[in-house]
Amino acid sequence: MAVGRDDKKVTDDLEIFSADNLQSNMKIIYYSRTFLSIISGVIAGILGLTGLTGFIFYFLVMAITSVGLIAKANFSIHAYFTSWNQIIVDGFLSGLMSFVLFWTFAYDIVHIF
Amino acid sequence: MAEELVLDTAIRDWVLIPLSVVMVLIGVLRHFVSKLMRSNQTLDAKMVKEGQVVVRARNLRAGANFIPLKSFRSRKENGLLHVPKGQAQNPQAQMFSDPNMAMDMMKKNLSMIIPQTLTFAWVNFFFSGFVAAKIPFPLTQRFRSMLQNGIDLSTVDVSYVSSRSWYFLNLFGLRGLFSLILGEENATDDAQRMMQMGGFGFDPSKSLSAEKDGLDIVQHEWALPKFEKRAENVLRKLVS
Numbered sequence: 316m317a318v319g320r321d322d323k324k325v326t327d328d329l330e331i332f333s334a335d336n337l338q339s340n341m342k343i344i345y346y347s348r349t350f351l352s353i354i355s356g357v358i359a360g361i362l363g364l365t366g367l368t369g370f371i372f373y374f375l376v377m378a379i380t381s382v383g384l385i386a387k388a389n390f391s392i393h394a395y396f397t398s399w400n401q402i403i404v405d406g407f408l409s410g411l412m413s414f415v416l417f418w419t420f421a422y423d424i425v426h427i428f
Numbered sequence: 429m430a431e432e433l434v435l436d437t438a439i440r441d442w443v444l445i446p447l448s449v450v451m452v453l454i455g456v457l458r459h460f461v462s463k464l465m466r467s468n469q470t471l472d473a474k475m476v477k478e479g480q481v482v483v484r485a486r487n488l489r490a491g492a493n494f495i496p497l498k499s500f501r502s503r504k505e506n507g508l509l510h511v512p513k514g515q516a517q518n519p520q521a522q523m524f525s526d527p528n529m530a531m532d533m534m535k536k537n538l539s540m541i542i543p544q545t546l547t548f549a550w551v552n553f554f555f556s557g558f559v560a561a562k563i564p565f566p567l568t569q570r571f572r573s574m575l576q577n578g579i580d581l582s583t584v585d586v587s588y589v590s591s592r593s594w595y596f597l598n599l600f601g602l603r604g605l606f607s608l609i610l611g612e613e614n615a616t617d618d619a620q621r622m623m624q625m626g627g628f629g630f631d632p633s634k635s636l637s638a639e640k641d642g643l644d645i646v647q648h649e650w651a652l653p654k655f656e657k658r659a660e661n662v663l664r665k666l667v668s
Contacts, residue, residue, distance in 0.1 A: 349604040365564040409604060415563070416601025419589075420448060422564045428440045 332397070340395050344384060345406045351380050352410030353417050360421025373414050377407060433588060435559065443560050443591055447551065451598040452605065454543050459610050462539040478636065485639040493651040500648050548595065552578075555591035563587045 355376040359369045381403050388395045388402070396402055488503055495503075556578050567575070567586045576584065578592040589597065 346608065349608055353605060353608070360564070363564075366566060369564055412601045413604035416597055419561060419563045419597070420444075423444060423561045424440060427562050428435050428437045 337397070341401065341405065344402065347384065348377070348380060348406035348410045349413060351376055352414040356414040356417030357421045359414075360418045360423075361425055363422065363426050364418075365422075369418055373411065377410070433559065433562075433584070435562075439558070439560055443555050443558075444594070447555065447560070447591065447594060448598055450550075451547070451595070451602060454547055455602060455606050456610065458539060458543050459606070462536070465535050465539060482635050482639055485636070485643060489639070489643055489646055492646050493649055496650055496652075497648050504643055544599075551592055551595045558591060559584070559588045560591035560594050561589040563589055 352373070355373060359372050364372055384402050385392065392399060392402060488500075492500055559576075559579065563575070565587065569586060572582075572586050574596075575586060575593045576588065576590045577596070578590045
């Protein structure tokens with residue numbers, strides 16, 4: 316990941332960041348979330364999770380993803396992103412749709428027939 | 429009521445898997461067809477010039493604090509934002525006068541609509557009227573019309589999905605997969621398409637005057653003196 320933003324404390328009010336780097340960071344988050352939601356959907360389907368457990372599994376995977384991304388950013392979020400929301404919330408709902416689809420697909424193939 | 433239905437394995441082999449594979453392949457095909465049909469339109473010099481002025485004004489506003497006040501003023505006042513008086517061509521009229529534009533828009537629309545109608549007709553024709561899948565979580569009765577489109581049985585548990593509804597699920601759920609395998613700028617992104625439509629009737633003089641107003645209210649404050657202090661801090665940290 317590229318450094319998107321300089322240290323905030325010194326240059327108190329002026330916003331200094333490189334828009335391109337910031338965008339590329341967002342793209343990385345989006346890709347990793349989509350990828351993980353598809354993979355976790357397939358895993359949940361193969362394991363045969365149903366009902367609430369499947370969604371809990373999704374939340375768990377997304378939480379692990381967030382932690383992984385934060386670790387990748389060396390626990391200094393503001394060097395790479397403008398806010399915490401970006402790293403935790405972004406891509407959550409769009410990933411859910413892919414998750415449900417692949418969950419259903421794998422579950423049907425393995426368990427229903 | 430929630431007794432298990434027994435589904436034939438042939439349904440899996442001949443409906444569920446082929447349908448999903450076809451949806452993915454059609455998405456890929458559509459991406460490349462729309463890429464093929466995208467024509468690079470030629471712009472006339474005046475429009476390009478005005479667009480560049482707008483871009484320059486935007487850059488000036490964004491970077492205003494990185495240049496001294498004098499430079500900022502001279503850039504602002506020396507004719508950067510001369511709003512052209514000429515009658516702005518109405519985008520609607522522009523569209524009619526330029527057949528290429530209309531063609532372009534039609535191509536974009538067609539490349540989206542045709543494959544979807546064809547796939548839908550294909551699914552309807554071959555796979556109508558039976559249960560193809562079961563979603564692994566319970567839903568309320570409200571979702572019946574959404575998930576069991578095409579089968580009229582009120583006693584079947586709602587979590588069973590008809591093949592036509594499986595098509596719709598695929599249509600929405602595969603967007604994430606497409607963005608992974610086709611890259612960022614894939615043609616299936618509807619939101620982006622809408623954005624393009626909005627930017628289509630671009631009126632330079634209007635956005636120019638908006639930029640002018642934006643520049644007028646910029647509070648200029650030169651940031652570089654602070655940066656010297658900052659560099660000093662960094663260097664001190666390195667030395668100590």
